[in-house]
Amino acid sequence: MNYHKFETVIVGAGGAGLMAALYASRGAQTAVISKLYPTRSHTGAAQGGIGAALGNMEEDHPEWHAFDTVKGSDYLADQDAVELMTAMAPEIVFELEHMGLPFDRTPEGKIAQRRFGGHTNNRTGKPVMRACHAADRTGHMILQTLYQQCIKNNVTFFDEFQVMDLLINEVEGRVVGVVAYEIATGELHVFHAKSVLFATGGWGRVWEVTSNAATLTGDGAAIAFRRGIPLEDMEFFQFHPTGIYKLGILITEGVRGEGGVLINNEGERFMNRYAPTVKDLASRDVVSRAIYLEIRAGRGINGQNYVYLDVRPETVNKYFAEDGVQGPDGKPKQVTAEYLLKKLPDIIDFCKTYLGIDPMQEPMPVQPTAHYAMGGIPTNIYGEVVIDEQNTVLPGFYAAGETACVSVHGANRLGTNSLLDIVVFGKLAGQRMAEFARANDWAPLPQETWEPTQAMLDRIRNSRGKERAARLREELRRLMMDNVGVFRTEALLNDALTKIRELKERYQHIAIDDKGKTFNQDLIEAWEVANLLDIAEVTTVSALARRESRGAHYREDYPQRDDEQWLKHTLAYRQPDGCIQLRYKPVVITKWQPKERVY
Amino acid sequence: MADVFQATVRIFRYNPEVDTKPHWKEYTVEVEPTDRVVDVLHKIKWYQDGTLAFRRSCLHGICGSDAMVINGRNALACKVLMKTLGPKVVIEPLRGFRVIKDLVVDMEPFFAKYRSILPYLINYDPPPARERRQSPTERARFDDTTKCILCAACTTSCPSFWANPHYIGPAAIVQAHRFIFDSRDQAWAERLRILADRDGVWRCRSVFNCVEACPREINIKKAIAEVQQAIITGSRDL
Numbered sequence: 045m046n047y048h049k050f051e052t053v054i055v056g057a058g059g060a061g062l063m064a065a066l067y068a069s070r071g072a073q074t075a076v077i078s079k080l081y082p083t084r085s086h087t088g089a090a091q092g093g094i095g096a097a098l099g100n101m102e103e104d105h106p107e108w109h110a111f112d113t114v115k116g117s118d119y120l121a122d123q124d125a126v127e128l129m130t131a132m133a134p135e136i137v138f139e140l141e142h143m144g145l146p147f148d149r150t151p152e153g154k155i156a157q158r159r160f161g162g163h164t165n166n167r168t169g170k171p172v173m174r175a176c177h178a179a180d181r182t183g184h185m186i187l188q189t190l191y192q193q194c195i196k197n198n199v200t201f202f203d204e205f206q207v208m209d210l211l212i213n214e215v216e217g218r219v220v221g222v223v224a225y226e227i228a229t230g231e232l233h234v235f236h237a238k239s240v241l242f243a244t245g246g247w248g249r250v251w252e253v254t255s256n257a258a259t260l261t262g263d264g265a266a267i268a269f270r271r272g273i274p275l276e277d278m279e280f281f282q283f284h285p286t287g288i289y290k291l292g293i294l295i296t297e298g299v300r301g302e303g304g305v306l307i308n309n310e311g312e313r314f315m316n317r318y319a320p321t322v323k324d325l326a327s328r329d330v331v332s333r334a335i336y337l338e339i340r341a342g343r344g345i346n347g348q349n350y351v352y353l354d355v356r357p358e359t360v361n362k363y364f365a366e367d368g369v370q371g372p373d374g375k376p377k378q379v380t381a382e383y384l385l386k387k388l389p390d391i392i393d394f395c396k397t398y399l400g401i402d403p404m405q406e407p408m409p410v411q412p413t414a415h416y417a418m419g420g421i422p423t424n425i426y427g428e429v430v431i432d433e434q435n436t437v438l439p440g441f442y443a444a445g446e447t448a449c450v451s452v453h454g455a456n457r458l459g460t461n462s463l464l465d466i467v468v469f470g471k472l473a474g475q476r477m478a479e480f481a482r483a484n485d486w487a488p489l490p491q492e493t494w495e496p497t498q499a500m501l502d503r504i505r506n507s508r509g510k511e512r513a514a515r516l517r518e519e520l521r522r523l524m525m526d527n528v529g530v531f532r533t534e535a536l537l538n539d540a541l542t543k544i545r546e547l548k549e550r551y552q553h554i555a556i557d558d559k560g561k562t563f564n565q566d567l568i569e570a571w572e573v574a575n576l577l578d579i580a581e582v583t584t585v586s587a588l589a590r591r592e593s594r595g596a597h598y599r600e601d602y603p604q605r606d607d608e609q610w611l612k613h614t615l616a617y618r619q620p621d622g623c624i625q626l627r628y629k630p631v632v633i634t635k636w637q638p639k640e641r642v643y
Numbered sequence: 644m645a646d647v648f649q650a651t652v653r654i655f656r657y658n659p660e661v662d663t664k665p666h667w668k669e670y671t672v673e674v675e676p677t678d679r680v681v682d683v684l685h686k687i688k689w690y691q692d693g694t695l696a697f698r699r700s701c702l703h704g705i706c707g708s709d710a711m712v713i714n715g716r717n718a719l720a721c722k723v724l725m726k727t728l729g730p731k732v733v734i735e736p737l738r739g740f741r742v743i744k745d746l747v748v749d750m751e752p753f754f755a756k757y758r759s760i761l762p763y764l765i766n767y768d769p770p771p772a773r774e775r776r777q778s779p780t781e782r783a784r785f786d787d788t789t790k791c792i793l794c795a796a797c798t799t800s801c802p803s804f805w806a807n808p809h810y811i812g813p814a815a816i817v818q819a820h821r822f823i824f825d826s827r828d829q830a831w832a833e834r835l836r837i838l839a840d841r842d843g844v845w846r847c848r849s850v851f852n853c854v855e856a857c858p859r860e861i862n863i864k865k866a867i868a869e870v871q872q873a874i875i876t877g878s879r880d881l
């Protein structure tokens with residue numbers, strides 16, 4: 045057995061984990077554990093931008109950003125957290141710039157900004173330029189920059205180590221470490237810590253069509269859940285309106301921010317009908333539903349399950365003129381192919397590579413794609429994990445980034461707010477966990493540390509059933525797409541739940557081919573499938589209970605938002621017998637009473 | 644699907660736990676023309692032979708996990724479509740690194756070189772309250788080299804690197820370029836000194852396999868030439 049002792053242990057090396065590491069390592073001995081080499085993390089896939097009311101292009105205010113976020117969340121976000129995040133946004137974007145992040149620039153040399161869905165001028169209701177970006181690879185730049193800073197500051201990394209368990213000292217009621225599996229050798233490592241942060245990212249892989257990496261399997265959330273920690277608001281999972289048809293690869297909202305429009309089979313710019321003011325730049329839940337409704341009405345392209353996203357310069361300019369969009373000089377705004385090529389090089393490359401289509405010549409076939417987990421491990425604004433309706437802190441345990449639920453995104457996240465979330469709350473959590481480590485003594489490890497993980501792995505390795513984990517995963521992902529996607533009903537959800545439980549039963553009878561120790565991904569993937577199954581079950585149970593429609597959770601049998609009954613967060617607990625119990629906690633409201641949401 | 648075809652995929656296999664030396668294994672897979680090579684590797688791993696090991700994550704050419712040698716050329720398995728390869732495919736691990744298992748190689752020496760060029764912005768002045776100003780032209784100066792995803796496709800395609808594993812290689816030079824030509828950086832001279840070392844930028848023999856290998860289409864030839872030029876002139880204002 046390998047044994048390590050670090051005051052603070054950070055699990056995950058995406059934007060949230062690395063930002064936390066930079067701050068935690070200033071005050072405490074810190075280790076970062078990641079199943080991927082840090083620069084492979086999916087933060088690197090983020091394209092469009094990070095939101096901050098810098099006002100570099102036009103008038104803007106953090107308060108507007110806060111209101112847009114609350115409205116976008118369909119009033120489920122905790123408003124204290126939203127106000128904090130949006131107020132910190134400008135300073136943290138400047139901090140990233142100081143670290144070296146190569147943002148695009150305005151002619152005066154300031155950070156360039158563009159429009160994004162749901163971000164508005166609160167006086168006029170029109171889209172505002174708030175998304176700070178580096179072409180369409182903003183996430184790549186954030187990930188690179190933060191990793192560079194970690195190198196500069198000599199942060200200790202355990203790369204390609206997969207955390208599989210959380211260690212809790214039940215007597216003292218403290219989290220005291222993790223167990224990790226070293227992928228190259230198959231050995232287990234026990235990390236004893238004073239404070240542990242989970243920053244393990246999302247779980248888009250639960251659905252068939254997704255923008256998420258193959259490795260986004262919800263490990264951190266599933267581990268915490270199995271250790272009795274609740275998961276919050278799991279019914280809220282965002283489908284991004286524009287994934288490449290069938291592949292799910294994301295086409296950033298920045299395309300519509302630059303003027304691209306959605307078109308149905310009749311050549312109509314249909315968002316005019318669904319969101320007359322902001323049109324194609326409505327919130328993602330609204331746009332994804334609109335696309336599905338068009339498809340259902342037979343207006344998908346050639347009757348198929350997709351619509352067009354058109355960013356050809358002539359189309360963009362036509363609708364700019366129609367909408368009266370003006371450039372900085374007050375004249376009607378115009379774009380050229382050359383400009384778009386500079387602003388959207390990667391998505392143009394994706395289309396050429398995967399579709400053989402040049403978006404400057406042809407429209408892109410798109411469909412909604414499973415994208416972002418609004419729910420997750422509940423935390424307060426310091427990243428401390430809170431485990432009940434009273435927000436009681438579980439000492440020593442922290443979560444940040446997509447795997448956490450602060451909640452700043454409520455029922456629907458606005459674009460550019462996740463990159464902001466990961467750096468703001470990564471920073472606050474990193475600071476806090478180092479303070480905790482300084483202020484507290486070591487608590488002993490529990491009696492059993494690595495043994496349950498070893499037993500679990502041996503079970504998978506030695507199991508002689510006939511089921512292949514990959515087959516179960518394939519069935520699960522299709523089921524979740526059909527039954528627990530953009531449109532939900534009681535019948536669909538019940539059916540999903542029955543089938544998920546059958547899949548869980550079949551999972552008991554899997555067998556793997558690879559029995560070895562070296563880089564055994566067969567084993568790891570089988571373990572990850574267990575996580576997907578658990579996450580799918582909590583999502584479905586939470587969705588079944590919520591008899592209303594709010595943000596990304598749309599129940600055709602309960603199409604209205606119901607603030608009287610449902611203005612509250614779901615907390616899902618796993619009981620010792622494996623059943624899931626649901627409890628609820630109130631939403632924090634500071635300034636903005638729930639109103640009807642129109643775009 | 645009309646155009647489904649059978650592909651024969653020959654894969655380099657090596658598991659140090661059981662094999663004394665590497666060997667080839669052939670798989671027959673039904674593929675669609677638009678399948679990526681990584682999809683084909685998944686079909687093999689998931690439904691035929693779970694012992695096959697290869698890295699991958701994002702599946703769309705952004706994370707740099709799955710550079711490998713496909714029909715003799717370095718590429719990302721997630722960016723090559725089967726229709727460009729036809730029914731016979733040969734897949735090997737990147738050259739010049741120790742094989743851990745099958746297509747998985749030990750990247751540590753590669754990252755060590757990356758770290759050696761001080762891959763972070765160095766600016767000794769106290770930062771202003773807002774952003775440091777940088778004109779669009781200054782920003783454009785190093786735009787191309789910010790695209791690097793550290794996949795190692797370039798370095799492992801380079802004959803100079805094969806001949807001398809100490810050569811710092813194109814990836815590290817590209818990364819250095821990204822900082823040397825950033826108007827905000829003040830340690831460019833130090834990086835130039837590092838790259839002027841005998842295992843530095845002068846080991847480049849202008850073969851430029853790297854240019855073709857780069858999945859991000861970075862103009863590596865230009866980046867290397869600019870770094871060399873900066874060393875000669877002692878200035879980054881070329």
Ligand SMILES: Cc1cc2nc3c(=O)[nH]c(=O)nc-3n(C[C@H](O)[C@H](O)[C@H](O)COP(=O)(O)OP(=O)(O)OC[C@H]3O[C@@H](n4cnc5c(N)ncnc54)[C@H](O)[C@@H]3O)c2cc1C
Pocket residue numbers: 055056057058059060061077078079080081082085086087088089090091092093094095182183205206207208243244245246255256257260263264294296415416444445446447459460461462463464466
């Ligand atoms: C294609 C795409 C585009 C996007 N564009 C934008 C955008 O423009 N603006 C925006 O605001 N948001 C965007 N988002 C959302 C945003 O990028 C993500 O929500 C955010 O980057 C998540 O960061 P993270 O640090 O929480 O997780 P990740 O970056 O996903 O990192 C997770 C980390 O956890 C590690 N890990 C996971 N499980 C384990 C385990 N068991 N053991 C050890 N380590 C583990 C991984 O190795 C990885 O390092 C986009 C998302 C996608 C998919």
Ligand code: FES
Pocket residue numbers: 698699700701702703704705706707708709710719720721722
């Ligand atoms: S899997 Fe990320 S680059 Fe291919």
